[in-house]
Amino acid sequence: xxxxxxxxxxxxxxxxxxxxxxxxxxxxxxxxxxxxxxxxxxxxxxxxxxxxxxxxxxxxxxxxxxxxxxxxxxxxxxxxxxxxxxxxxxxxxxxxxxxxxxxxxxxxxxxxxxxxxxxxxxxxxxxx
Amino acid sequence: xxxxxxxxxxxxxxxxxxxxxxxxxxxxxxxxxxxxxxxxxxxxxxxxxxxxxxxxxxxxxxxxxxxxxxxxxxxxxxxxxxxxxxxxxxxxxxxxxxxxxxxxxxxxxxxxxxxxxxxxxxxxxxxxxxxxxxxxxxxxxxxxxxxxxxxxxxxxxxxxxxxxxxxxxxxxxxxxx
Numbered sequence: 001x002x003x004x005x006x007x008x009x010x011x012x013x014x015x016x017x018x019x020x021x022x023x024x025x026x027x028x029x030x031x032x033x034x035x036x037x038x039x040x041x042x043x044x045x046x047x048x049x050x051x052x053x054x055x056x057x058x059x060x061x062x063x064x065x066x067x068x069x070x071x072x073x074x075x076x077x078x079x080x081x082x083x084x085x086x087x088x089x090x091x092x093x094x095x096x097x098x099x100x101x102x103x104x105x106x107x108x109x110x111x112x113x114x115x116x117x118x119x120x121x122x123x124x125x126x127x128x
Numbered sequence: 129x130x131x132x133x134x135x136x137x138x139x140x141x142x143x144x145x146x147x148x149x150x151x152x153x154x155x156x157x158x159x160x161x162x163x164x165x166x167x168x169x170x171x172x173x174x175x176x177x178x179x180x181x182x183x184x185x186x187x188x189x190x191x192x193x194x195x196x197x198x199x200x201x202x203x204x205x206x207x208x209x210x211x212x213x214x215x216x217x218x219x220x221x222x223x224x225x226x227x228x229x230x231x232x233x234x235x236x237x238x239x240x241x242x243x244x245x246x247x248x249x250x251x252x253x254x255x256x257x258x259x260x261x262x263x264x265x266x267x268x269x270x271x272x273x274x275x276x277x278x279x280x281x282x283x284x285x286x287x288x289x290x291x292x293x294x295x296x297x298x299x300x301x302x303x304x305x
Contacts, residue, residue: 050266052235059259060239063246070247086251093258100265 005068012081015061019085022046022058023092034088038095048096055096058089236263 005011020029024042027034049055065082243256 048266050263050268052239054268055259055262056239059243059255062255063243066247066252083251086255090251090255090258093255093262097258097262097265100262 002064002067005064006072008065008068008072009081011065011068012085015065015085016081018061019058019088033084036091042095042099044092044096044099047092048099055093062086062089236260236268 020027020034023029023034023046024039024044026037026039026042047055047058062082062085065085069079069082240256240260243259244253246252
C-alpha cells in the first residue's frame with residue numbers, strides 16, 4: 001500500500017529536492033529545469049544502481065506521487081511537476097542505459113559491486 | 129528416496145541392510161543392524177508369540193532390503209540417508225531454493241506488476257519499460273546466469289565426489305558415463 005500523501009505539492013517539492021541531490025553537479029541544483037548537457041565521462045554514480053534498493057526506489061516514489069495526485073485531484077497544480085519528474089527520470093534512465101551499453105559494463109561485475117552499496121537514500125546523505 | 133535405495137544397494141557387506149537378508153529372525157537381525165557384538169541373550173526382547181511372529185515376518189521379508197528394517201531400521205538408516213545425499217551431490221542439496229535463485233527476477237517482476245497498475249499513461253508506461261531495460265542491462269533481472277552457475281557447481285561437486293576429479297590437485301582422473 002502506498003503511503004497516504006495529504007499535501008501533494010509539498011511531496012512533489014520534496015521529491016524534486018531529493019532527485020536533484022542524486023544528480024551530477026553539472027545538472028544544477030537551483031530552480032528550474034535540470035541541465036541536459038551531459039559532461040563527457042559522466043558515470044551517473046548516484047543513480048546507476050540496480051536492484052530492489054536501487055533506481056526502483058525513485059520510480060516507486062514517483063508512483064506514490066501519481067497515486068496521491070489522482071486521489072487529490074483538487075491539488076492538480078502539481079501535475080506539471082509530476083510530468084516533468086517522470087520525463088526527467090526517463091531521460092536519466094536513457095542516459096544510464098546508453099552508458100552501460102557503450103562501455104560494455106559486465107552485468108555480473110556491476111551487479112556484484114552494486115550489491116554492496118547502500119540504498120539510494122543513504123548514498124544521498126553521504127554524497128561527497 | 130532414491131538416495132536411500134542407492135545407498136543401501138551400495139552398502140558394504142556386513143552392514144545392517146545386508147544382514148537383514150541373511151537371517152530369518154527379525155528381532156535378531158534388527159539387533160545385528162546396530163551392533164554385531166550384541167550378546168545373543170539380549171536378542172529376543174520378548175519371549176513367546178512375539179518372537180515367533182518376528183520369525184515369520186523375518187521369513188517373509190528375508191529378501192527385502194527395506195520392509196524388514198522396521199522401527200529399528202529408521203534409526204539405522206537416518207545417518208546413511210544423509211551420507212548418501214553427501215555422496216551423490218557433494219553436500220549440495222537438490223533443492224534449488226537453497227540458493228537465491230528467486231532474487232532479482234522475482235523482485236523485478238512483482239515490482240513491475242505493481243508499477244504497471246499505477247497508471248496507464250504513455251509516459252508512465254514508457255518509464256517502466258525503460259526501468260526494465262535498465263535492470264536488464266545491469267543484469268538485475270536475470271536469474272539464468274545464477275541457475276547456470278548453480279548447475280555447474282552442482283556438476284563439479286558431484287563429479288568430484290564420484291572420483292572424477294582430484295579435488296586437492298585439480299587433476300582429472302576419469303570421466304564416467
